[in-house]
Amino acid sequence: MITKEYDVIVMGGGPSGFIAAIAAGRAGVRTLLVDKNGFLGGAPTSAALGPISPFHYGDEQVVKGIPGEFIDRLVEYGASPGHIKVLYEHGSGAYQCFYDRERYKYVAYEMCREAGVDVLLHSFFSGTIVENNVVTGIKVVNKSGENILKAKIVVDATGDGDVAERAGAEFTFGRKKDGKAQPATLMFEMSNVDIDKLYQYMVDNPDDFEWKSDYVPVREFSDKLSQKYFVAQGFKKFVSLASERGELYIGRDSILLLNSVHPGVIHFNSTRVINMDATNADDRTQGEIDGRRQVESIVKFMAKYVPGFENAYLSTTGNELGVRESRHIIGNYVLTGEDVTSGRKFDDVIARGYFPIDVHNMSGKKGYGEDSNNSGAWVDLKDSYDIPYRCLVPIKMDGLVISGRCISATSEAHGSFRTQGGVMAIGQASGSAAALCVLNNVQPRDLDPKILQDYLIKHKASLRRDPAAVEKEKRNAANYVQKFLKENKINITTVLSENAKYQMN
Numbered sequence: 001m002i003t004k005e006y007d008v009i010v011m012g013g014g015p016s017g018f019i020a021a022i023a024a025g026r027a028g029v030r031t032l033l034v035d036k037n038g039f040l041g042g043a044p045t046s047a048a049l050g051p052i053s054p055f056h057y058g059d060e061q062v063v064k065g066i067p068g069e070f071i072d073r074l075v076e077y078g079a080s081p082g083h084i085k086v087l088y089e090h091g092s093g094a095y096q097c098f099y100d101r102e103r104y105k106y107v108a109y110e111m112c113r114e115a116g117v118d119v120l121l122h123s124f125f126s127g128t129i130v131e132n133n134v135v136t137g138i139k140v141v142n143k144s145g146e147n148i149l150k151a152k153i154v155v156d157a158t159g160d161g162d163v164a165e166r167a168g169a170e171f172t173f174g175r176k177k178d179g180k181a182q183p184a185t186l187m188f189e190m191s192n193v194d195i196d197k198l199y200q201y202m203v204d205n206p207d208d209f210e211w212k213s214d215y216v217p218v219r220e221f222s223d224k225l226s227q228k229y230f231v232a233q234g235f236k237k238f239v240s241l242a243s244e245r246g247e248l249y250i251g252r253d254s255i256l257l258l259n260s261v262h263p264g265v266i267h268f269n270s271t272r273v274i275n276m277d278a279t280n281a282d283d284r285t286q287g288e289i290d291g292r293r294q295v296e297s298i299v300k301f302m303a304k305y306v307p308g309f310e311n312a313y314l315s316t317t318g319n320e321l322g323v324r325e326s327r328h329i330i331g332n333y334v335l336t337g338e339d340v341t342s343g344r345k346f347d348d349v350i351a352r353g354y355f356p357i358d359v360h361n362m363s364g365k366k367g368y369g370e371d372s373n374n375s376g377a378w379v380d381l382k383d384s385y386d387i388p389y390r391c392l393v394p395i396k397m398d399g400l401v402i403s404g405r406c407i408s409a410t411s412e413a414h415g416s417f418r419t420q421g422g423v424m425a426i427g428q429a430s431g432s433a434a435a436l437c438v439l440n441n442v443q444p445r446d447l448d449p450k451i452l453q454d455y456l457i458k459h460k461a462s463l464r465r466d467p468a469a470v471e472k473e474k475r476n477a478a479n480y481v482q483k484f485l486k487e488n489k490i491n492i493t494t495v496l497s498e499n500a501k502y503q504m505n
Contacts, residue, residue, distance in 0.1 A: 001145045006032045006118070007438045009151035010431065011125055011138055014042020014458050016404030016423035017157030018108045019066050020431030025115030026156075026459070027435030033112060034140055034147065037319075042159070044420060045101045047317035048187040050258055050267045053419030054095035055083060057354035057362050057384040059477045060470045065461035067424035070111065071097055078222035079103030079486040080261065084229055085477050087493040088213035090378060091256075091368075093232055093355050093419075096215060098261045099407070102137045123147065123159060134443075135167050135399035151446065153434040154400050155429065161327040161406035169394040170330040173277075174400040175411035182324035183251070184273045186291030190299060191315035193266045195228070195259060195404040198308030202232055202492045209234030210367060212252060214493045226265075230492060231258045233367070238305040247304070249297040251290075253365040255306075255371045265315065270298055274362060278323040287321050295497055324360065324405075324418060331408030332445065333390035340413045343383025348449035349463050350429035350456060353422060356380045357415040362417040375416075384465070387417065389449045398443040403430035428461055 008024040010017050011065055014037030021033035037046050044052070052071070055063035074080035079100040086092045116464070125420070127139035129150070135149035156163035174181035202212055215229035233256040242248035251272030258267045268350055269295040276287040295317055302309040309475055338344075341356060357379040361367065370376030391408040392401050402408065405418040416422065433452050437444055440451070453463060485491075 002176065003150065004032070006436045007148040007152050008032070008397040008431070009034065009149055009162050010155040010157050011039065011136060012042065012157030012159060012404070013040040013119075013419045013424070014140060014159060014404065015044060015153070016158060016427035016430070017042065018112055018159055019070070019424045020155050020403050020426030020434070021117045022066055022111050022115045022220070023428045023431030023459070024435040025117040025411045026175030027432065027439065029435045029438045031116070032120060032151070033117045034123050034125070034138070034149070036122070036124050036360045038121050039105040039138060040112065040119070041101070041105050043094050043322050045105050046319045047322035048101065048189070048316055049420070050187060050269055051490065052097035053098070053355055053421045053487045054093040054098060055354070055421045056094045057381070058094055059085070059385070059474045060465065061473060062352040062354045062384050062462050063421045063425045065425070065456065066428045067421065068460070070107065070424070071193070073111065074099050075105050075219070075221055075345055077107060078224060079107070079219045081229070082219045082223055083162050083220035084215040085212050085481065086231070087213055087367060088211060089482070091233060092404040094479060096231075098229060103190065119318045121357050122497045125162050127164050130167050130376065133259055133396070133398060135163070135397065138163060152212060152399070152438050154336035155403050155430050155434050156329070156400060156406070157403040157430070159323065159404055159406060161402065163398070164329045164394055164402060165327060167303050167400060168399055169397045169400070169459070171326055173323060175362075180275070181278065181326055182360050182362060184276055184278065184287055184321040185269060186273070186288070186295055186313060186321050187267065187269060187318045188265050189260060189265055189316040190296045190302065190309065190312040191265050193264050193312045194308040194310070195264060195347070198266070198306070199230065199369055199492065201307040203490060208237070212492045214484070214488070214491045218480045225261045226259055226263050230260055232256075238301070242301050242305060247302045250294050251365060254365070254367060255298070259426045260428065266312070268298065269425050272365070273321060273335070274361070274364070278326040284321065291321055302327060325411065326416060327406050328409055328411070328414060329394050329402050329406050331391045331402065332393050332395055333388050333408060333409075334389065335391050337410055340379055340385050341379055343381055346386040346388040348389040349386035350389045350392070350433070350449070350452060351425035352462055353385045353387055353417045354381070355416045355419050355433050357412055359412070359496065381416070386468045387426065389429070389433070389452060392426070393444045398445065401430045401434050401444050403427050425461070428459075432456055432459070
């Protein structure tokens, strides 16, 4: 048995976890980051996720600080074009950030190392140490055996709220009315795709798609990466025909694809595994098997039916399913769907939300629709909204800060902030809060939110709108959009968002 002691331990090296660890390390406290994989990044790298969700509400960048620095580092490494404006925002959000997963792993680790963070990989969480209702550490299992890892504050960045659940914290699962959670997806990619031929099909067959859009880069980036980016959901004609012939096994009624930073590579967000409890090993096992069956079927389907895929092949699959939803740890405040859609502001704001409520169909194959029982939902926001510090503090449990997608919220609210940009912003707040608790010798529930807010602002997090910055961001985007439309008079964006229309005037 191995015992180690730290000021802060972050369990989970995903986008909220490694950002939290960097924040804690930079504050000068002894920090350990633990993850089950042999690399950092979590779902973005292990589940082969597609582009990072926008850090933006419209053209306003609302996630900055350490997450923004991470994106800048990826661009500097020639691993990303940075945030790219989406001309038709439905289904994607205002911007997307494509990235090279291998460099994502590297940059995440380098930033942790530079912050003085110790990293422990290949280590599976096995239990929470609780003394007198205070979390004092965690147990993990790895090749060295059982490890007892003690800490003054633990950050739960597991995604599923594993640390909190094992500590006895209260939680809900999925949506309130029936406990259903959003479906999981096994992401994959195909290489050697004739991108020009595929794009031309989308230009020539606009009625075959539910939605599609061109993306417009708004900064300079490496010429070794793909220079043209797009997204499309549809191919309904081919999907219907192949399904009738029994040639396609898929959990959706359409194909959703995007291109990649690598030329000739197409990314698929097109499998759907429903009725799966991501915290149950048997469920996850069956989900993984079903996801791979869908991938194999879709790959054969694309090669047979869709122009541009005649010589393409399966090149990447996620090491595991991408899980959208599971536990919601109950905190001192429960963020609601109404808070999100109305753009509610809070006195104890520690991060800002921006993404529409995006709920994938929990029961069947259909996409977005009006029937909440039999379709998914895409709900736009009236404004960006605040995430209060109270959502990161579990009720009745000390020594613990919650991070990432399992913070205290309803299923509807979670449908907005669960994306990479959202959980990264929460990660900076949770890691900073944990460090400040150590430095001030207080429990998370007793930390003055004003101290945390001042610290976050000092480290370039965005907690309030900056009108001058927004105006500059709008002008920059408008210039790039106008240049794109001038150079690409033939494009797939048949409907422009109101934001894009405004900028073209």
